[in-house]
Amino acid sequence: MSVTIEHIRDAAAVIAGHVVRTPAVDSPRLAETTGCARLTLKLENQQFTGSFKDRGAYNKLSSLTAAEAKAGVIAMSAGNHAQGVAYHAQRLGIPATIIMPRGTPFTKVERTSAFGARVMLEGDGIDSAAVFARELAQREGLIFVHPYDDAKIVAGQGTIGLELMEDWPDLDAVVVPIGGGGLIAGIASALKALKPAIELVGVEAALYPSMYEAVRGSNKPLAGGATIAEGIAVKSPGNLTRAIIKDLVSDILLVDEDAIERAIQLLVESQKLVAEGAGAAGLAALLAHGGRFKGRKVATVICGGNIDARMLSQVLMRGLVRDGRVITLRVEISDQPGVLAAVARAIGDCGGNIIEIHHQRMFYDLPVKRADVDAVIETRNAQHVRDIVAKLQGAGFPCRLLSSRSIEEAK
Numbered sequence: 001m002s003v004t005i006e007h008i009r010d011a012a013a014v015i016a017g018h019v020v021r022t023p024a025v026d027s028p029r030l031a032e033t034t035g036c037a038r039l040t041l042k043l044e045n046q047q048f049t050g051s052f053k054d055r056g057a058y059n060k061l062s063s064l065t066a067a068e069a070k071a072g073v074i075a076m077s078a079g080n081h082a083q084g085v086a087y088h089a090q091r092l093g094i095p096a097t098i099i100m101p102r103g104t105p106f107t108k109v110e111r112t113s114a115f116g117a118r119v120m121l122e123g124d125g126i127d128s129a130a131v132f133a134r135e136l137a138q139r140e141g142l143i144f145v146h147p148y149d150d151a152k153i154v155a156g157q158g159t160i161g162l163e164l165m166e167d168w169p170d171l172d173a174v175v176v177p178i179g180g181g182g183l184i185a186g187i188a189s190a191l192k193a194l195k196p197a198i199e200l201v202g203v204e205a206a207l208y209p210s211m212y213e214a215v216r217g218s219n220k221p222l223a224g225g226a227t228i229a230e231g232i233a234v235k236s237p238g239n240l241t242r243a244i245i246k247d248l249v250s251d252i253l254l255v256d257e258d259a260i261e262r263a264i265q266l267l268v269e270s271q272k273l274v275a276e277g278a279g280a281a282g283l284a285a286l287l288a289h290g291g292r293f294k295g296r297k298v299a300t301v302i303c304g305g306n307i308d309a310r311m312l313s314q315v316l317m318r319g320l321v322r323d324g325r326v327i328t329l330r331v332e333i334s335d336q337p338g339v340l341a342a343v344a345r346a347i348g349d350c351g352g353n354i355i356e357i358h359h360q361r362m363f364y365d366l367p368v369k370r371a372d373v374d375a376v377i378e379t380r381n382a383q384h385v386r387d388i389v390a391k392l393q394g395a396g397f398p399c400r401l402l403s404s405r406s407i408e409e410a411k
Helices: 005-015 028-034 053-062 066-071 080-092 106-114 126-140 151-167 182-194 210-214 239-248 257-271 281-288 309-322 339-349 382-394
Strands: 024-026 038-043 073-076 096-100 118-121 173-177 199-205 251-255 297-302 326-334 353-360 370-378 399-401
Touching: 005 053, 005 151, 005 182, 024 151, 028 038, 028 257, 028 281, 038 151, 053 080, 053 151, 073 080, 073 126, 080 096, 080 106, 096 106, 096 126, 106 118, 151 182, 151 239, 173 182, 173 281, 182 199, 182 239, 199 210, 199 281, 210 239, 210 251, 251 281, 257 281, 257 309, 281 297, 309 326, 326 339, 326 382, 339 353, 339 370, 339 382, 382 399
Parallel strands: 038 297, 073 096, 096 118, 173 199, 173 297, 199 251
Antiparallel strands: 024 038, 326 370, 326 399, 353 370
16 A cells, blocks of 8 residues: 555644644754755654654554454554553553563663553564564564555655645755655655655665665665664564655665764754664764765654663763873873872863773783873863873873874864
């Protein structure tokens, strides 16, 4: 079954007042960073459950017959579809069972349970969870709610496209993350009907290029692995979504883990927005493939904000280290009173802020009267790092940067 603009308009009428009509905001700072003439962020992380999945879930659940609603529903999900189904099932009085992969972030598991759903952790990924979910649905007579390969789900997600055209009708291109393909299939169906000249570009994590390979007819085995974008870590894209994407989406870009981490960091620092890995994938593509969108009016969908707090803190700290704003210097000193104070003074005189400091006295290659001091320092930028190093060396303290980059590379 294809998804038409009429299906999407019907979905918009169904979900009106039940999901958030999210803002699409201009981001001049990120536009400058990516080279776009204008960059618009569609903030689906502002939905009640923190993800665009609210749209398709409500549209699908509202279409159930009384008998189907009484029987209950089951869904498999890495988190966002789970929360969307659980939340709206609770609102509609429909019993819900959610099957989640065992590695799903704690925050998504707990939020799903909080909506009253029966949550079961099964399988190492979304595909193995799907097998278990279908078997359980058959045994217990539950209605299976697919996260993406369902026309009602796709039409619900397509309402984002209607809103983008209402808010920013002059867009040249829209960049959308792809997992199973429901989001981009719905948005593309809406946008291409309203503005045929607009370009749709998909984004996948390089570890899970399932739709990228599928639309090319490739049987190349997928690498898989641990990705920060677990929301789009899908090995088996949908049949319905694949057909729509092949017809309406001009390109699919792949982004690596470093690019996704960088995008999460930039959204926090430049836009004050929290995005999960999948939600930041569109910006990651704009950063990695900036030349492709140079001078164009582009929108990307921040499709989810459900990132584990510990993971977010690690991403931000790693970003500070990557940018040279938190560094570790190993300084060689003589092990006698007053020397450590002199090191601290030299760093302080340069405006560096010492976060932690550790003595290393037991290294076998150090003379007994010498010591290494590892100083974790907050700095402004790479030039500031070089200034601190020069100050220490000028004061007679040999030092080196403990990092994957040399001091010369920290530019």
